[in-house]
Amino acid sequence: MANYKTQQIRNIVLVGHGSSGKTTLTEAMLFDTGVLNRRGRVEDGTTVADWDEEAIRRGISVSSAVAPCEWQGHKVNLLDTPGFIDFVGEIKSAVTVADAALVLVDAVSGVEVGTELGWGCLDERNLPRAILINKMDRENARFQAVLQGVRDTFGGTIVAAQLPIGEGADFRGVADLISMQAYTGEAGTAGEIPVEMADAVSEARLQLVEAAAEGDDELIMKYLDGEELTPDEINRGLRTGIVKGNIIPVFCASAANNIGVRTLLGALVAFMPSPADVHDFTARRPDDEEVLLAADGAGPLAVLVFKTVADPYVGKISYYRVVSGVFHGDTRVYSLPSGSEERVSQIFMPRGKEQVQVAELVAGDIGGVAKLSNTGTADTLCDKANPLVLPRPVYPEPLFSVAINPKTKADSAKMGPTLTKVVEEDPTLRWRFEPGTNETILSGMGEVHIDLAVRRMESKFGVGLLTAIPKVPYRESITRSAADYYRHKKQTGGAGQFGEVHMEIKPLERGGGFEFDTSRVFGGAISNSFFPSIEKGIKSVLDTGPIAGYPVVDVRCEVYDGKMHPVDSKDIAFQIAGREVFKKTFLAASPVLLEPIMDVRITVPEEYLGDIMGDLNTRRGRVQGMEQGKGKGIITAQAPLAEMQRYSIDLRSMTQGRGIYTMTVSRYEPVPSHIAEQVIAQARRDRTEAEEE
Ligand SMILES: Nc1nc2c(ncn2[C@@H]2O[C@H](COP(=O)(O)OP(=O)(O)OP(=O)(O)O)[C@@H](O)[C@H]2O)c(=O)[nH]1
Ligand SMILES: [Mg+2]
Numbered sequence: 001m002a003n004y005k006t007q008q009i010r011n012i013v014l015v016g017h018g019s020s021g022k023t024t025l026t027e028a029m030l031f032d033t034g035v036l037n038r039r040g041r042v043e044d045g046t047t048v049a050d051w052d053e054e055a056i057r058r059g060i061s062v063s064s065a066v067a068p069c070e071w072q073g074h075k076v077n078l079l080d081t082p083g084f085i086d087f088v089g090e091i092k093s094a095v096t097v098a099d100a101a102l103v104l105v106d107a108v109s110g111v112e113v114g115t116e117l118g119w120g121c122l123d124e125r126n127l128p129r130a131i132l133i134n135k136m137d138r139e140n141a142r143f144q145a146v147l148q149g150v151r152d153t154f155g156g157t158i159v160a161a162q163l164p165i166g167e168g169a170d171f172r173g174v175a176d177l178i179s180m181q182a183y184t185g186e187a188g189t190a191g192e193i194p195v196e197m198a199d200a201v202s203e204a205r206l207q208l209v210e211a212a213a214e215g216d217d218e219l220i221m222k223y224l225d226g227e228e229l230t231p232d233e234i235n236r237g238l239r240t241g242i243v244k245g246n247i248i249p250v251f252c253a254s255a256a257n258n259i260g261v262r263t264l265l266g267a268l269v270a271f272m273p274s275p276a277d278v279h280d281f282t283a284r285r286p287d288d289e290e291v292l293l294a295a296d297g298a299g300p301l302a303v304l305v306f307k308t309v310a311d312p313y314v315g316k317i318s319y320y321r322v323v324s325g326v327f328h329g330d331t332r333v334y335s336l337p338s339g340s341e342e343r344v345s346q347i348f349m350p351r352g353k354e355q356v357q358v359a360e361l362v363a364g365d366i367g368g369v370a371k372l373s374n375t376g377t378a379d380t381l382c383d384k385a386n387p388l389v390l391p392r393p394v395y396p397e398p399l400f401s402v403a404i405n406p407k408t409k410a411d412s413a414k415m416g417p418t419l420t421k422v423v424e425e426d427p428t429l430r431w432r433f434e435p436g437t438n439e440t441i442l443s444g445m446g447e448v449h450i451d452l453a454v455r456r457m458e459s460k461f462g463v464g465l466l467t468a469i470p471k472v473p474y475r476e477s478i479t480r481s482a483a484d485y486y487r488h489k490k491q492t493g494g495a496g497q498f499g500e501v502h503m504e505i506k507p508l509e510r511g512g513g514f515e516f517d518t519s520r521v522f523g524g525a526i527s528n529s530f531f532p533s534i535e536k537g538i539k540s541v542l543d544t545g546p547i548a549g550y551p552v553v554d555v556r557c558e559v560y561d562g563k564m565h566p567v568d569s570k571d572i573a574f575q576i577a578g579r580e581v582f583k584k585t586f587l588a589a590s591p592v593l594l595e596p597i598m599d600v601r602i603t604v605p606e607e608y609l610g611d612i613m614g615d616l617n618t619r620r621g622r623v624q625g626m627e628q629g630k631g632k633g634i635i636t637a638q639a640p641l642a643e644m645q646r647y648s649i650d651l652r653s654m655t656q657g658r659g660i661y662t663m664t665v666s667r668y669e670p671v672p673s674h675i676a677e678q679v680i681a682q683a684r685r686d687r688t689e690a691e692e693e
Contacts, residue, residue: 001070001075001358002070004074005362006297006362006363007274008075008274009074010099010274011077011275012268013079013081013101014079014081014102015091015095015103015104016103016115018082020135021104021255022083023047023049023061023080024256026049026065027255030048030067033071035069039258042060045059047352048352048354049352051065052353054455061080061087062084062452064080064081064091064307066079066349068351072266075365076265076269083118086445086446086448086449087445088445089427091121094307095121095125096125096306097306097320097321097366100127100130101128101130102129102130102132103115103119103131105131105146106134107146108138108141108142112658128243128245130242130248131150131248132264134254135256136168136171136253137168137169137254139169141168142167143163159208160204161249161250173259177201177204178231178234178235180193180201182194188260208249209223209229213237215247216240216241219233242272243277249267251263274364276295280292281302281304281390283388283390294363296325297362299325299363301327301333301381302322302323303320304321304323305319305378306378307319308376308424310425314370317368318370318372319367320367321365321366322362322366322367327344329345329359329369330345333381334383334384335372335379335380335381336379340374344369344372345371348369376424377427393427395427397664398430399446399648400445400450401441401443401470403440403467403468403469403471404466405465405466405467407465414463415440419431422457426453428444429443429444430443431443434470435543437470437550439470446649472641472642473550473596475550475593475668476545476547476586476594477592478586478590478591478592479592481505481507482504482589483585484584484588486500487500490568497568497570497572497576499577500563500564501578503557503582504558510554510668511554512555513553514555514557515555515556515557516557517559518558520561525561526559526563526564527569533571533574534578536575537579547593548683550593592670592671593676595668596665596666596667597666600647602636602660603660604632605632605659609626609633612633612635613626615650619639619644620643621639622639623635647661
């Protein structure tokens with residue numbers, strides 16, 4: 001591949017609902033530009049972008065893929081993304097390094113959940129974009145209806161730049177409204193627009209020209225004076241409007257039949273911004289000073305890692321965009337925020353799983369490098385003399401969690417390090433140990449996302465894992481004060497033990513944790529030296545509370561009196577007395593079980609609002625607000641985690657996949673008593689079982 005200047009690069013992210021044809025389009029473009037001499041098929045697992053073994057097995061993209069190609073003297077970096085909602089993290093990462101987007105919409109189904117999801121990610125970065133109505137060859141393909149649908153959903157100046165020639169089985173090419181030429185067949189052979197399309201074409205062209213004129217002061221004057229704009233002027237006006245995000249042009253194609261694809265490539269090159277046109281990144285220096293970085297080879301080096309893939313054989317591969325400066329292979333760079341020096345080996349252009357080695361990459365280009373040791377996704381590589389940190393993309397919080405357990409002893413040892421590796425790959429995946437339930441929890445965006453992570457750990461790293469619904473991390477606390485004493489006395493056998501502790505236990509505000517106080521002890525009733533023993537005794541039971549074995553929170557223990565024995569009082573005696581007086585007073589202080597309450601925000605098409613609210617009721621949910629508009633409803637509610645563990649699965653099935661939600665822990669609240677009884681009984685059964693084993 002030739003060396004391209006920043007101005008000749010186009011970084012285009014493909015987004016759209018699952019199965020809208022992004023991967024198939026990528027394949028067609030690679031074929032048309034001569035990278036491939038044969039088009040692979042998603043169904044056969046032979047495409048460049050869906051090379052991952054899980055993508056092949058499932059027949060859908062599960063991660064983003066970079067696919068560079070050359071067209072008309074330009075380098076087009078295609079960023080294919082998954083449409084399935086669980087992989088939104090992959091979309092976010094790819095959107096971060098793109099300068100423009102192509103949104104694929106199915107010519108039969110029109111706008112779908114995934115279209116809106118992708119569109120939302122583009123809005124977050126204000127990316128310029130075009131729309132492709134794909135699958136024009138399908139029976140019942142309907143360009144105009146789908147065009148109207150996108151306009152209704154997204155608003156703004158959405159204008160057709162082409163009209164399809166034929167629909168369904170008859171689809172054979174596109175009528176270009178700028179050049180007023182027809183381009184038909186796989187080769188995109190230029191010719192006359194069929195006469196029967198004349199009316200439709202002139203009407204659509206009028207809208208396009210008007211939009212183009214509005215983008216440029218000089219053109220609008222000319223247009224309003226009634227003068228014809230030349231094709232060059234229309235091009236100029238359109239490009240300005242598109243780059244600013246004011247105009248969204250609409251194209252049509254059949255990716256599977258490779259019709260309209262060459263014309264589309266030409267349009268992407270002509271109308272979409274180069275890295276130099278848009279996209280200033282605001283970086284920060286370690287002292288927090290902001291620096292605006294343009295895609296300029298003469299600028300300071302700033303490289304943003306947007307994706308990391310852990311491979312058991314090759315090691316780690318990092319994918320990045322050179323935001324500013326020129327990135328050379330075989331150098332040393334500085335990595336932030338870790339603050340470590342990295343040895344950069346050979347750098348390359350990724351093309352699916354293939355690596356095309358290059359000596360350097362200019363500002364705006366996208367590349368890969370293997371074996372960075374201290375650099376993860378969203379980190380910045382720069383010059384040590386000129387440290388810069390690029391902004392990190394904001395990833396959504398995980399929604400779905402499972403408890404994981406190693407299948408065998410051997411798996412057990414490898415589990416932790418492997419989890420750390422896969423989590424490093426994917427910012428929407430997290431793992432932690434939950435001390436309240438003694439479980440290792442893996443969290444992600446949905447069932448499929450988690451399933452994929454678990455399978456990868458098995459196939460790539462040989463770690464077998466079993467998954468289960470996590471236990472709810474309940475907590476224990478009290479609702480009023482209580483005071484009592486405990487005397488520990490053991491005087492049989494050898495040395496005796498004696499300790500007596502009087503203590504009052506008091507509830508603290510939520511989040512108050514644990515407080516221990518001995519200031520009320522008067523006149524040396526207990527020697528100061530035993531205070532730590534008492535505290536230690538109490539702390540020994542805080543992790544496994546007296547009612548059901550869950551961690552104790554928000555209590556204050558005030559020791560106010562006690563007794564000692566001149567010989568038998570010792571550390572262990574006061575530990576035991578402290579522990580026992582704690583249990584006694586805790587149980588007397590109207591103890592309660594607390595459960596996590598979640599803040600939930602659910603977005604669904606209006607027609608599902610009633611069902612969703614009804615369902616929330618059955619989950620002990622409290623609806624707090626509802627907004628409606630544009631055919632959608634947003635419900636804000638609070639509900640206990642215990643009822644929401646499978647919500648990502650249930651919401652999808654209730655809404656045919658059209659509902660989305662976010663969920664975060666709000667606070668802990670007492671469990672209603674009839675439910676608490678069941679939880680406590682279950683906890684006791686579990687404990688007896690564990691003891692019997
Ligand atoms: N008839 C028809 N089928 C198409 C066209 N483009 C893609 N397909 C088929 O639609 C299915 C999905 O295509 P993909 O390219 O995997 O779609 P995608 O957008 O990458 O899907 P995800 O990766 O799951 O988001 C495959 O069976 C393709 O063969 C098209 O233009 N016409
Ligand atoms: Mg795909």
